[in-house]
Amino acid sequence: MSLVVPSWQVETRNKTSVPFGLAALAAFLLAFAIPFLVSRGVVQDLFFILTMLVLAQNWNLLAGYAGLISVGQQAFVGFGAYAMFACVILLGVDPIAAVLIAGVLSMLLAIPTAFFTFRLQGPYFAIGTWVIAEVVRLLLAQWKALGGGTGTSLPRDATRDMIGVGVMRDVFGMKASEAGDALTYWLALILLVLTVGFVYRLLRSKQGLGLAAVRDNEQAARAVGVNARRMKALVYLAASFITGVAGALIYVQKARISPDAAFSVIDWTAYVIFIVVIGGIGTVEGPIVGVILFFFLQNLLAGYGSWYLLMLGLIGILVMLFAPRGLWGLVSDRTGIQLFPVRRLLRGGSLNQVHKGGPHG
Amino acid sequence: MNWLDTIVQGVLLGGLYALFAAGLSLVFGIMRLVNLAHGDLIVLAAFVILALVTTLGVSPFVGALMAAPLMFAAGWALQYFLLNRTLGKDILPPLLVTFGLSIVIQNGLLEGFSADSRRVSAGSLESASIALGPVNAGIMPLMTFLSAVAVIVCLNQLIYRTAVGRAFRATSDDPVTAGLMGIRPQRIFALATGLAMVVVTIAALYLGTRANFEPTSGPARLIYAFEAIIIGGLGSLWGTLAGGVILGIAQTVGAAINPEWQILTGHLAFLLVLLFKPRGLFPRAVD
Numbered sequence: 001m002s003l004v005v006p007s008w009q010v011e012t013r014n015k016t017s018v019p020f021g022l023a024a025l026a027a028f029l030l031a032f033a034i035p036f037l038v039s040r041g042v043v044q045d046l047f048f049i050l051t052m053l054v055l056a057q058n059w060n061l062l063a064g065y066a067g068l069i070s071v072g073q074q075a076f077v078g079f080g081a082y083a084m085f086a087c088v089i090l091l092g093v094d095p096i097a098a099v100l101i102a103g104v105l106s107m108l109l110a111i112p113t114a115f116f117t118f119r120l121q122g123p124y125f126a127i128g129t130w131v132i133a134e135v136v137r138l139l140l141a142q143w144k145a146l147g148g149g150t151g152t153s154l155p156r157d158a159t160r161d162m163i164g165v166g167v168m169r170d171v172f173g174m175k176a177s178e179a180g181d182a183l184t185y186w187l188a189l190i191l192l193v194l195t196v197g198f199v200y201r202l203l204r205s206k207q208g209l210g211l212a213a214v215r216d217n218e219q220a221a222r223a224v225g226v227n228a229r230r231m232k233a234l235v236y237l238a239a240s241f242i243t244g245v246a247g248a249l250i251y252v253q254k255a256r257i258s259p260d261a262a263f264s265v266i267d268w269t270a271y272v273i274f275i276v277v278i279g280g281i282g283t284v285e286g287p288i289v290g291v292i293l294f295f296f297l298q299n300l301l302a303g304y305g306s307w308y309l310l311m312l313g314l315i316g317i318l319v320m321l322f323a324p325r326g327l328w329g330l331v332s333d334r335t336g337i338q339l340f341p342v343r344r345l346l347r348g349g350s351l352n353q354v355h356k357g358g359p360h361g
Numbered sequence: 362m363n364w365l366d367t368i369v370q371g372v373l374l375g376g377l378y379a380l381f382a383a384g385l386s387l388v389f390g391i392m393r394l395v396n397l398a399h400g401d402l403i404v405l406a407a408f409v410i411l412a413l414v415t416t417l418g419v420s421p422f423v424g425a426l427m428a429a430p431l432m433f434a435a436g437w438a439l440q441y442f443l444l445n446r447t448l449g450k451d452i453l454p455p456l457l458v459t460f461g462l463s464i465v466i467q468n469g470l471l472e473g474f475s476a477d478s479r480r481v482s483a484g485s486l487e488s489a490s491i492a493l494g495p496v497n498a499g500i501m502p503l504m505t506f507l508s509a510v511a512v513i514v515c516l517n518q519l520i521y522r523t524a525v526g527r528a529f530r531a532t533s534d535d536p537v538t539a540g541l542m543g544i545r546p547q548r549i550f551a552l553a554t555g556l557a558m559v560v561v562t563i564a565a566l567y568l569g570t571r572a573n574f575e576p577t578s579g580p581a582r583l584i585y586a587f588e589a590i591i592i593g594g595l596g597s598l599w600g601t602l603a604g605g606v607i608l609g610i611a612q613t614v615g616a617a618i619n620p621e622w623q624i625l626t627g628h629l630a631f632l633l634v635l636l637f638k639p640r641g642l643f644p645r646a647v648d
Contacts, residue, residue, distance in 0.1 A: 123395035
């Protein structure tokens, strides 16, 4: 008599994930070719969508997975942008290189920031991050070399001679301004793919499982050995790096900065929160759905000024009350589709039936 | 005696910040809800007072007296119909709903009153002052401070000496057990928010008469209120007054050195307290 050793496997793949992966690859290739296919205005709109989506994925990682509800992410957008401007204007660094430096500096800023804000519990953490963003804004508004309170512009030469612009001009015959837009667009696309890849990898890793455990029950997670504080701090640092890079990239494209715009709580936090909440917090798909809806609403209602923001606020409140897992949550609950599956399924072994977990896996 | 004057102005300004904070502190103490729209509700109340003063031609004080019951009703309904649905173990829904509310109020006010800076005129009281020993103090700032003290005395009396206050404290400690004793937590929460809105109206009276305000002034008021609470330590209204005073002094001293530094030095004072006394200067609550 031989004992059959069951060979169980833990995997997260599901029916839709493989076709979706192929579709995503095709979409990425198409997105890459966009600057050759459409006008400059459309490229700029798409750049805006991509960067908002990067910010939304970051905020979702913080709030939806690490339980760090920040209303002060504009601190890192603004700081990253100012760091990039300082590198370009004061040190003569190439804007593209300055974007990366800005990300590193933003992460460094996050260390003292976390030191203060992590002392505040729960809801007070949220306002604490806001205070930090105000402090950074007020300090940078004192920096006269970068225009003080009124702000400044990137020198024209700097953006015209960026790494890559020359090559694109020669190879594709683009004008300097066109090439600049295409370049920032491609960088935003790469940043988005890397961000989604990073978030998804993190969630499927052991650390991600720990993070989900902390979110669901911090005490129980700590009891089985998850270092909740360390996990949260790492997520906070990673998010500030990516947010800083995104902020710097946005302002390479804008080429004009002022403290009020760079640290705008509406532009860099309120919109981002609505995108994530309406799309579906705590999923990778949610912000993607949210940003598409956000873009359509904006084009539809842009002429109505503050009515538009008022509507967005109302929709956000209604979604939070009646569909707290957002539009994607509604779709996913009804169809069971998960494009970025993170739920672990047990397969193989002596049990032939497929285990199906609950909606929260 | 320039410095003494600066400090006295700072103390009086602190009274205004304590008024901003008292309502926020009351709501947090009873239902652990941080209302991110608190600052915008103060600005909303200021616009209500402004509308009453301009349409009826009454004095701002009568205007505030008329606005108070309106704001109480608005706060009661807001809590009962909206915010009560968000309360629970998860802190995300109340934060995001009140954040959304903040955006809704700001943009509603922008549509209704335009982006112009407004001010409620208090007539001759605005420039009147009396001598306090070697320094002169304006009547309005002095009234602000005394109102803050009066509000705190009244709230403390209410919370620790009355049946309603006992219900507040019981619900704060354990809503389920309080429910078994015949208290309806939902109504207690609504009553507390209504009360907080009355305090907000008093704060709005002094905000509106003391300086210019506009529809987007709310978030900064929320931040000052929050800083006063954290500096003073959670759970103590007198601590909140002390926190407001420290914040006020830091701001006026900063402004005396360089007018651009007023807000910044206030924030820095807050960060210093957070650095050395993370639980505030006069902590009382355990959580």
